[in-house]
Amino acid sequence: MSTSAPWDAIVVGGGAAGLFCAGIAGQLGKKVLVLDHAAVLGEKIRVSGGGRCNFTNISSTPAHFLSCNPHFVKGALARYSSADFIGLVKRYRIPHHEKHQGQLFCDNSAKDIIAMLFAECQQGGVSIRNPVSVEKIQSVRGCWEIKTNQGVERTKAIVMATGGLPVPAIGASDYALNIAKQFDLPVVPVRPALVPLSFTSDEFTHLSTLAGLSVPVRIAAGAKGQRYGHGDFQEDLLITHKGLSGPAVLQASSYWIEGESIEVNWLGAHDVKGKLFNCDALFDDPDNRLKQTETILAMVLPQRLAKAFAEQQSLLGRKWAEVGKKDRQALKAVLQHWTVKPAGTLGWKKAEVMLGGVDTKALDSQTMMAKAHPGLYFIGECVDVTGHLGGHNFQWAWSSGFACAQALAAARA
Numbered sequence: 097m098s099t100s101a102p103w104d105a106i107v108v109g110g111g112a113a114g115l116f117c118a119g120i121a122g123q124l125g126k127k128v129l130v131l132d133h134a135a136v137l138g139e140k141i142r143v144s145g146g147g148r149c150n151f152t153n154i155s156s157t158p159a160h161f162l163s164c165n166p167h168f169v170k171g172a173l174a175r176y177s178s179a180d181f182i183g184l185v186k187r188y189r190i191p192h193h194e195k196h197q198g199q200l201f202c203d204n205s206a207k208d209i210i211a212m213l214f215a216e217c218q219q220g221g222v223s224i225r226n227p228v229s230v231e232k233i234q235s236v237r238g239c240w241e242i243k244t245n246q247g248v249e250r251t252k253a254i255v256m257a258t259g260g261l262p263v264p265a266i267g268a269s270d271y272a273l274n275i276a277k278q279f280d281l282p283v284v285p286v287r288p289a290l291v292p293l294s295f296t297s298d299e300f301t302h303l304s305t306l307a308g309l310s311v312p313v314r315i316a317a318g319a320k321g322q323r324y325g326h327g328d329f330q331e332d333l334l335i336t337h338k339g340l341s342g343p344a345v346l347q348a349s350s351y352w353i354e355g356e357s358i359e360v361n362w363l364g365a366h367d368v369k370g371k372l373f374n375c376d377a378l379f380d381d382p383d384n385r386l387k388q389t390e391t392i393l394a395m396v397l398p399q400r401l402a403k404a405f406a407e408q409q410s411l412l413g414r415k416w417a418e419v420g421k422k423d424r425q426a427l428k429a430v431l432q433h434w435t436v437k438p439a440g441t442l443g444w445k446k447a448e449v450m451l452g453g454v455d456t457k458a459l460d461s462q463t464m465m466a467k468a469h470p471g472l473y474f475i476g477e478c479v480d481v482t483g484h485l486g487g488h489n490f491q492w493a494w495s496s497g498f499a500c501a502q503a504l505a506a507a508r509a
Contacts, residue, residue, distance in 0.1 A: 103129050103251035105504050106242055108230055109272070110137040112490060113476030114257030115213040117497035117504075122220020124505035129249065130217070131242070132226040138210040139266040140259065144490075149206030151185065152178040152494070153487035154198035160488045162324040162350055163481045164284055168456040169492065172464070176498035178491050188212045196343075199486045233275055240471055253471040253504055255464075257497070260450025260477040262288065268444070272478035273453065279469050282455035284323075284480040288447030289350040292341035293358070293438040302404050307337045309398060314364025315344045318351030324451075327351035330364055338442065346485050349441060350451055357435040362405075363396055363428070393431075405431070449489050453480040463503035464496055471507075473500045 105121055107114045110132035122128045141149055153160070156178040161169045182200065185192060190212060191203035202208050217224065225246070232243040233254060242249045256272040273283050313333045318326045327348055334342030348358055393402035441447070454474045458466055464479075466472045475496040483489040 103127055103249060104507075105129075105253040105255055106131060106240070106249060106251040107255040107257055108132075108233075108242075109255075109257035109259060109476075110134070110224060110226060111257060111259050111476065111493070112138075112141055112213070113259075113493035113497040114255065115217055116494055117255055117257060117475055117501045118222045118224075119213060119216030119220045120498060120501035121504045122217060122222040124220075124501065126220075126504050128220065128222045128504075129251070130222060130224045130226075131228050131230055131244065131249075132224075133229050133269075134267045135227045137224070137226060138213065140263060140268075141210050141213075142206045143263070143266065144206055145201050147206055148201040148203075149209050150195075150199050150201050150487040150490065151192075151209050152181050152200050152491045154178060154182075154194065154200065156198075156483075156488050156491040160484045160486075161481055161492065162289075162451065162483075163456055164323060165456045165480075168459075168461045169481055169495075171461045172495040172499040173491070175502070176495045178487075180498075181491065181494045185209075185212070188215070197486055230271070233278070235469070235471075253473065253507065255473040255475060255500055255504075256478060257475050258478060260453065261286065261444045262447040262450055264444055272474060276454045276458075276466075276474065276478075279466065279472065281458045281466055281468070284452040284455050286450050286452035288441050288444050289451035289482050290346045290448035290485050291349045291441040291443070291446050292336065292339060293345055293349055293352065294339040294440050294442055295436065296439040302407070303335055303401075304337065306335045306400055306404060309335045309400060310342060311335075311362065311398060311401060312364070313344055314361040315348045315358060316361075317348040317356075317358045318353065319356075322351075322353060324351055333360065339438065343485055346448065350482060350484070352438060354440065355437075357437045360434045360436070361432045362401075362434060363431050448485070449482055450477055451482045453478050456480050462499060464500040465503060473503070475500045 104126040105128050107118045107130045110130050114130060118128045118130045144150060158169045158173060190208045192200050193203055194200055229245040230242055231245060234241050240251050240254045256275055258269055258272040261268050261270055276283050310332050314330045316328045318324060320326050329344050329347040331344035331347060332342045333340060333344040352358055390402050390406035393405055459474060460467055464473045464475050476493045481492055483492050
């Protein structure tokens, strides 16, 4: 059997990272084939951002990513930043706008980003085959061999870009992790991230009737010394029938560890150092303390939430209606350090990303190649790199895909 290979690279996975990497490598002169099992490519891009794709964040930096090795992302982000991808979007004249905290969305549709990726692949002469099933990957005499349901392909390099487990309805899989294990590469245990949290604890019972209510809060989860450390975010929290969601909770979910509590500061978006908890007159109505307490809370909380807290029995060992002057600071502390223990998450169906993945210690941070297996690369979500909410995970797809494509181009013919 000849050791020559018809393909310079085969990219397994036609999502954001895979298509972007393939397009760049093709434009750099490499003969590239993309394989994907889906009948329609780019579905996760299409449904992201409410159909408008939060394609990057203006201020995406290494601080916006979780990894067992937080330094791993630095090389790829430095080589291909959010400014670089924004420049590409502008060259394609895709109308877009900035929303909260540097998040960039398409004005029209996420399909604009998908079309751009296909155009980049076309410009690079990339071949795309789908749907096709990859049945086996092996190294044969210094070359890589991929067996599919349509035949056998041989290549000098394989790029695993199959993403992660979130949203199984659109074909999510752990195939890249299985390949990593096949070649004895370590994998950091995975779990859903950027996902709503569910509750069964008594602390949440009085809030479950407030489903649909959104409140700006400050929320904290995790701790120093844990795998991904401590996260602290000031965002909106959404109360649901099943628990808590909204940007604040999605962010905290990436740091939360099962069995531990999260801490919510319900006054996190307000300055409460002044009159709110120091003015005696606000508490000096002995005939209607419940109403007065509720009124005070409503100064900084939505009316429905203020009423729920005012009527809660368990805080301070008695009704808030009976809270007097000496307990005022304790009342404030309860609101600022409200802790609750989630029962779990809403799982892969509701998660936006996967936490964990191929251990970065097994990969070269400059090329995304497995150190022990020349020619085998891992990019995008399947790697143990997870971004914060707000476009950072797409930026990782672009940055890791770019680093890999550059490495493919630099490889000897």
